[in-house]
Amino acid sequence: MAAQERIDGYATAILEIAKVEDQLERVGDELFKIARAIEQSAELRDALTDPQIPVERKQAILSDLLAEQTSQLSRSLVNFVVAAGHARELPDIADRLVQQAAAERNRVVAEVRTPVSLTDEQVERIAAGLGQSLGKQVDVKVVIDESVLGGVVARIGDTVIDGSVRHRLESLREKLLEGAER
Numbered sequence: 319m320a321a322q323e324r325i326d327g328y329a330t331a332i333l334e335i336a337k338v339e340d341q342l343e344r345v346g347d348e349l350f351k352i353a354r355a356i357e358q359s360a361e362l363r364d365a366l367t368d369p370q371i372p373v374e375r376k377q378a379i380l381s382d383l384l385a386e387q388t389s390q391l392s393r394s395l396v397n398f399v400v401a402a403g404h405a406r407e408l409p410d411i412a413d414r415l416v417q418q419a420a421a422e423r424n425r426v427v428a429e430v431r432t433p434v435s436l437t438d439e440q441v442e443r444i445a446a447g448l449g450q451s452l453g454k455q456v457d458v459k460v461v462i463d464e465s466v467l468g469g470v471v472a473r474i475g476d477t478v479i480d481g482s483v484r485h486r487l488e489s490l491r492e493k494l495l496e497g498a499e500r
Contacts, residue, residue, distance in 0.1 A: 329414035332395050346419045348392040353412035354461050366405035373401050425455040431463040431471045
């Protein structure tokens with residue numbers, strides 16, 4: 319089975335389980351956060367994907383990490399994926415799950431990276447602005463990313479909207495250099 323088919327299959331199965339348990343939004347949010355934590359921590363990613371570490375140890379690491387921050391259902395679903403040997407694909411599975419859940423509600427997902435936490439009002443304003451630009455309802459998933467100096471960077475599918483301070487400074491620098499060359 320190809321990796322993308324496996325990712326889609328796991329995401330669909332998790333989606334159906336979360337729907338039956340009436341926890342789709344919560345599970346989607348929690349798995350998205352878990353996926354970002356795995357992506358941002360080389361130590362965690364290495365521990366979960368190391369074939370020398372027994373599955374029980376990997377599950378214990380996740381249990382310690384997620385104990386009070388996630389629902390029992392989310393922990394069980396993550397443990398299932400890890401036990402099946404697909405921890406490396408967990409971020410892709412979570413992303414696909416979030417996309418599928420949004421699509422079922424005729425929405426799209428925007429991953430918004432920012433250096434600081436956003437208030438609910440800020441998230442709503444970003445969702446409204448992106449929704450108006452796209453002509454679609456948008457679910458915003460916020461990722462705290464300290465490499466973003468200020469502002470936000472939004473990704474919707476393959477489209478990136480860079481409103482970061484770094485991007486603005488680079489644009490200004492390019493304009494100044496163009497002006498100096500003339």
